[in-house]
Each structure stands twice: as C-alpha cells, then as structure tokens.
Amino acid sequence: MLSNEHIQLVKSTVPLLEASGSAITDYFYNRLFTHNPEAQNIFNMSNQASGKQSFALFSAIAAYAKNLDNVEQLLSMVERIAQKHTSLNIQPEHYDLVGHHLIETLRELVPEQFTADVEEAWTVAYQALAAIFIAREGELYKQREVLKGGWKGGRQFKLVEKRIESELVKSLVFEPVDGGPVIDYQAGQYIGIEVQPKQSEFKEIRQYSLSDKANGESYRISVKREIVGKPGIVSNYLHDGLRLADEVTLYAPAGDFFLNKTAAPVVLISAGVGLTPMQSMLETLLAEQGSKEEGSLQKSAPQKIHFLHACENSAQHSFKKRLTSLVQKNKVKALTWYKSETLEQADIHHGFMDLVSVEEQLPLALGDFYLCGPVAFMQFAKQQLVTLGVNDDRIHYEVFGPHESF
Ligand code: HEM
Known part of the structure; x- marks a missing residue:
C-alpha cells in the first residue's frame, strides 16, 4: 500500500528528474519503442519526431502522486486523462508495459539515486495511480459499449x-x-x-x-x-x-469538456480551428431550443447564445455562411475578429479579440463562458474575462494538443 513515505520519496526525486530536462523522458520513449515497437501505434510519433513530447510521464506521475492522499482533487485530474486514454483504446496491459520501462529507465539512468527504497516508492506510486486510471477507463469503456449505438474498441x-x-x-x-x-x-x-x-x-x-x-x-x-x-x-x-x-x-x-445543462446565457469563444467544438455546441443548443431554421416548435424560452470568434481573415473563417444563416434566424449574437483584414461590418472587428470593447454586450455576471483555441489565446481571453469580473468557475476551456493549465 502507498504510504506517506512513498509519496515523499517520489516527490524528493522530482527535482532530479526536472534537472535532467528531457533526457530521462527521451530515454524512456526510446527504450519503450525499441523493446516494444508496437507501442508506436498508440503514441503520436510526429510529436516524438519533432521532440515535442506530448506528455512528460515522469512529472505527471510525480504531480499525481502528490495528490494520492487527496482523492477528490486527484479524480478531477484523472478524468481528463482517462477520457484521452480511452480515445486511444489504452488497456490495462499497457500500464504494465509503461510501468516496466519507467522503472528500468530510472534504474539505468540514475542508478545512484535509485536506491531500493526509491524504487519501491516509484513502483507502489505508479501501481496505485495505474489502478485508478484502469478502473475509471474500464467504467468509461463499459458505459460506451452499452449506450445506444455504442461499441467496444475500434x-x-x-x-x-x-x-x-x-x-x-x-x-x-x-x-x-x-x-x-x-x-x-x-x-x-x-x-x-x-x-x-x-x-x-x-x-x-x-x-x-x-x-x-x-x-x-x-x-x-x-x-x-x-x-x-x-x-x-x-x-x-x-x-x-x-x-x-x-x-x-x-x-x-x-472528453470532459462539454456544455453544462443550465438555462444561463452561453458565451462560446474560440480562435482558429478551436471553432469546431463551439460549432457543435451552437448547433446543439439551437436544436434543443427548437431552432426556427429546422421548422420545429419553440420548446422553451431560448437561452441567449453569444458566439465570439477570432481568426486570421475571412478566407480562414470556417462555417462563415452557416453562422450568418443561424444568426439571421435565431437568437445568436455573433462577434468576429479578423487579425489581418478590415471589413466595414459592425459585427466584424479588426485585430485581436478585445472583450473589453464589447463588454456591454456580454452577460458577464450570469453567463457560462466556453473557450477553445491555442493556449496563448485562451490565456489572453481568460485574463480579459477575469478583468471584467467573470467568476473563475464560469470559465470552461479545452486545450487542443498537450494540456497545460493556466
Ligand atoms: C496522454 C498521464 C499511462 C499513453 C497523457 C497525458 C497525461 C498522461 C498527463 C496528457 C493528456 C493531455 O494532454 O490531455 C499518464 C499517467 C499514466 C499514463 C500519469 C500512468 C499512471 C499511459 C499508458 C499509455 C499512455 C499506460 C499507453 C501505452 C498516452 C498517450 C497519450 C497520453 C498515447 C497522448 C499523447 C501522445 O499521443 O503522445 N497521459 N499516462 N499513458 N498517454 Fe498517458
């Protein structure tokens, strides 16, 4: 069983791992792919080739190990990863494989610091974490198999x-x-x-x-x-x-980034191809409201929807026609920013997304804000929302690619 000493020992080795930069992680992947080439069917090999590791396994494990005694905090962290892992069809036996190469990497690379006690601590911490992931991923696989239209594996x-x-x-x-x-x-x-x-x-x-x-x-x-x-x-x-x-x-x-089912106004904010989940949210909300375009009856008072998008120019503005038609027929307020193009249109702005300049049009006190796009864009948009007084728990976001919190 994982003890406090185990957690402390794992934590005490983190500075050593961090000091090695990407050397330990590179060694680990190299070892994994040499001994088990089939693992290359799971990992994003373009990221590997470019040196952009998608996830630093060692620091992730250390970060999670810190919270092993704080189950609530841990479970919310695990959820996002478990969702990601299930979209890659990761199975319990993969955990044995990764665990094995992880321990061997430490043994081979830092033999002096990797004493018997440290090895035991890493082994126990890894197994405890793996058990939590395997259990949650097992639940998700089962749920998806029994849902209408569901399936298992590929x-x-x-x-x-x-x-x-x-x-x-x-x-x-x-x-x-x-x-x-x-x-x-x-x-x-x-x-x-x-x-x-x-x-x-x-x-x-x-x-x-x-x-x-x-x-x-x-x-x-x-x-x-x-x-x-x-x-x-x-x-x-x-x-x-x-x-x-x-x-x-x-x-x-x-994925654990989706619309909350509330009646609060919704503000969908995206940049570039971060638009795609927002388009799905928009279409879904309008369908639920009985969109006039679909010709069905209005089922309830329509939830206010704001659709804010930033992209390079009109040529790179995806779903532009669809948005115009939805705006005309429904209660959607759309605001767009083109970085490198100026148009004489009231709802199309020039430059970076500037939320302060449209603040009176946004439901700052009551709205739920959803952000998707490059990390730098989301930091920028979130900062503006916080400055405008939006509560942190009303800001939801999805990071494309490797996750970083901000
Ligand atoms: C992604 C942690 C085990 C394969 C990730 C991410 C984290 C993580 C933090 C990044 C997720 C994101 O960016 O949203 C862990 C931890 C593990 C573990 C703590 C063990 C306790 C495994 C295993 C496999 C695996 C056993 C399969 C062999 C992947 C892959 C990705 C990923 C393929 C996506 C990144 C890529 O394609 O390179 N994991 N993971 N992980 N994980 Fe795990």
Whole structure:
C-alpha cells in the first residue's frame, strides 16, 4: 500500500528528474519503442519526431502522486486523462508495459539515486495511480459499449462526405460500415480516429472535436491542414489522401469538456480551428431550443447564445455562411475578429479579440463562458474575462494538443 513515505520519496526525486530536462523522458520513449515497437501505434510519433513530447510521464506521475492522499482533487485530474486514454483504446496491459520501462529507465539512468527504497516508492506510486486510471477507463469503456449505438474498441467507418469549410479546414463525415446507429455524444467531445497514411510505418491515432450536433447516425469532424513547420501527416492525409468510401477506425466519443445543462446565457469563444467544438455546441443548443431554421416548435424560452470568434481573415473563417444563416434566424449574437483584414461590418472587428470593447454586450455576471483555441489565446481571453469580473468557475476551456493549465 502507498504510504506517506512513498509519496515523499517520489516527490524528493522530482527535482532530479526536472534537472535532467528531457533526457530521462527521451530515454524512456526510446527504450519503450525499441523493446516494444508496437507501442508506436498508440503514441503520436510526429510529436516524438519533432521532440515535442506530448506528455512528460515522469512529472505527471510525480504531480499525481502528490495528490494520492487527496482523492477528490486527484479524480478531477484523472478524468481528463482517462477520457484521452480511452480515445486511444489504452488497456490495462499497457500500464504494465509503461510501468516496466519507467522503472528500468530510472534504474539505468540514475542508478545512484535509485536506491531500493526509491524504487519501491516509484513502483507502489505508479501501481496505485495505474489502478485508478484502469478502473475509471474500464467504467468509461463499459458505459460506451452499452449506450445506444455504442461499441467496444475500434469500429470501422467510411467517409461519406468531404466539404471545404475555409482555406485551411475541411469537414469529413463518417458513417459506420455496419450500418448501425452511433452514440449520441455531448457537444464539445472528440473522437479518436486511427489511420495509416502511406508514409507511416505505424498506425496514427488523433483526436478531433466533433463539429456538428449529434444525430445518431454519423460523425462530422473538421480538420485543419497543418502546414506550419513539418506538414501534419494525419491532417494532410485526411485532407488529400482519404477518399469517399475509404475506411477509418474510430474510437467512441470522449472528453470532459462539454456544455453544462443550465438555462444561463452561453458565451462560446474560440480562435482558429478551436471553432469546431463551439460549432457543435451552437448547433446543439439551437436544436434543443427548437431552432426556427429546422421548422420545429419553440420548446422553451431560448437561452441567449453569444458566439465570439477570432481568426486570421475571412478566407480562414470556417462555417462563415452557416453562422450568418443561424444568426439571421435565431437568437445568436455573433462577434468576429479578423487579425489581418478590415471589413466595414459592425459585427466584424479588426485585430485581436478585445472583450473589453464589447463588454456591454456580454452577460458577464450570469453567463457560462466556453473557450477553445491555442493556449496563448485562451490565456489572453481568460485574463480579459477575469478583468471584467467573470467568476473563475464560469470559465470552461479545452486545450487542443498537450494540456497545460493556466
Ligand atoms: C496522454 C498521464 C499511462 C499513453 C497523457 C497525458 C497525461 C498522461 C498527463 C496528457 C493528456 C493531455 O494532454 O490531455 C499518464 C499517467 C499514466 C499514463 C500519469 C500512468 C499512471 C499511459 C499508458 C499509455 C499512455 C499506460 C499507453 C501505452 C498516452 C498517450 C497519450 C497520453 C498515447 C497522448 C499523447 C501522445 O499521443 O503522445 N497521459 N499516462 N499513458 N498517454 Fe498517458
């Protein structure tokens, strides 16, 4: 059983790990991929190749170990990772594998500090954490299997539609090959998609937010072509390589960033391709309200929706036409910022998103604020909201890619 001494011992080795920079993490991945090459089917090898480690396992374990005696705090931290892990189909045996290479890495790299006591502390802490993850991930897998349209592991889907949304973004719609229904996800969640582009030796799994409301039959993602630096293997494959009727493997919808079910006004704030979960939230909220566009009856007093978006220019503004049509027909207040283009339109601003300049239009005291986009953008937007007096617990956010708190 994990004791206080174990936790202290693990914590005491953290400075040593941090001082080594990425050397220990690099050694760990190298060891893992050399002894178990099949693990490369799970990890994002583009991140590995660019030296951008998606997650620093050692510091994550140390951070979690600190909270092993604070279960409430720990469970909220575990939830996000467990959701991510399930979209990668991670199984209990993977924990044994990672645990083994983790201990061996420490033994080989820092033999002097890795005394028998330290080894025992790391082993026990790792096993305790792994048990918590395995239990939660097991629950999530089971829930998704029994839901209507649910499934276990990977399921084959075929591409039924591909559409250009803007200069850099294309939407792709997938239906299951078996013709059955699919799980209704929560707006804001993502799916895991597994493909093997020609130039990849291994399978590649990525997470993409679902960008439409749930319909029980198909899933739509909207993918930005990654062209800055090294071109994204998967995004370019989805844009150019994958053709109609081609198959991909999907893992069931996951993620703990989604709309709270309240009647409070909702403010959806995004930048760039961070727009995709917001588009899903917008479509979902309007459908729930009985959108006039769909021609159905108004079911309840409409919840006020604000849709704030920042992007480079109108050519990179995804879902622009759709937004205009939703704004005209529904109670949506849309405000847009183009960084490098000036238009003579009252609701389109020039430059960076400036919330202070539109403060009187925002439900600062009552609203729920959802943010999605690059980390720097979210820090910037959150800071403005805090300055305007918005309560921290009303600000919800999703980070694309490796998570950093701010
Ligand atoms: C992602 C922690 C075990 C595979 C992550 C992230 C954290 C984390 C903090 C980043 C999540 C985010 O950015 O939102 C842990 C901890 C573990 C553990 C504390 C053990 C107690 C495992 C195992 C595997 C695994 C056993 C499978 C072999 C991954 C992958 C990612 C990830 C593939 C996504 C990043 C990438 O693609 O490179 N994990 N993890 N993890 N984890 Fe784990």
